[in-house]
Amino acid sequence: MEFNRVHHTVVRVKDFDAGIETWRDKLGLELDRTTESEALGIKQAFFNLGDGSFIEVVAPTNDDSAVGKALARGEGIHTIAMEVEDLDATVAELEANGVQLIGVGGPQVFVHPKAANGILLQLTPKA
Numbered sequence: 234m235e236f237n238r239v240h241h242t243v244v245r246v247k248d249f250d251a252g253i254e255t256w257r258d259k260l261g262l263e264l265d266r267t268t269e270s271e272a273l274g275i276k277q278a279f280f281n282l283g284d285g286s287f288i289e290v291v292a293p294t295n296d297d298s299a300v301g302k303a304l305a306r307g308e309g310i311h312t313i314a315m316e317v318e319d320l321d322a323t324v325a326e327l328e329a330n331g332v333q334l335i336g337v338g339g340p341q342v343f344v345h346p347k348a349a350n351g352i353l354l355q356l357t358p359k360a
Contacts, residue, residue, distance in 0.1 A: 234326040236315045240357040241287045243312035245300050248280035249276045256280050256290055274298025306351075312343075314355035323356055 246252030257264045257312030262280040265287070269276045273297060276289040292313065303311060317323040324342055327334060333345040344354035 234323045237318060237359060238284075238316050239286055240314040240316040240355075241289055242310060242314070243289045243291055244309065245303055245311040246290055246292050246308050247304060249278070249290070252290040252292060253278050256288060262288065269294065273300070276304045277299050310352060312353045312355050314357045316357050316359050317357055320356055320358040 244252070244256075246255075248332045253264060256262050256278070257280070262282075265279045265281045267276065267278045271294075274293055274295045276294060280288040280290070281329070282288065291300050293304065295301055300311060316333045320342065323335055324334065327344065328337075334344040335345055342356045344356070346353050
C-alpha cells in the first residue's frame with residue numbers, strides 16, 4: 234500500500250461566503266470555481282494549489298446532508314483525499330488490516346472517520 238500525496242483537502246464551513254472570503258481574501262488563494270451538488274447537499278468552492286492539489290471548501294445546503302451533520306462537530310477538515318498507486322490493492326490491504334471502509338466496489342472508496350481519528354479519508358487512484 235502506498236499513499237503518494239494529498240490529492241485534495243475538503244474543509245467544511247457553516248457560512249459558504251465567509252469560507253470563500255477566508256481562503257481567497259485572507260489567505261490569498263485564487264478561487265478557481267464554485268458549484269453546488271444537489272446529490273451531496275453541498276455548495277463547493279475550489280482553490281487550486283501549485284502542486285496540482287487543491288483545497289475544497291464545502292457548506293451544506295441542508296442540515297441532513299453528511300456535511301450538515303458533520304458540522305455538529307464544528308468547522309474544519311472534513312476529508313483528506315489521498316492519492317494511491319493501486320486502489321484495489323490499497324483497499325485489499327486496508328481490509329486485511331481491519332480498517333472500516335465506505336463505498337468498496339463503488340466509484341469512490343473512503344476510510345471511515347472512526348478508523349482515521351475523526352477524518353474521512355478518500356482514496357483517489359493515481360491519474
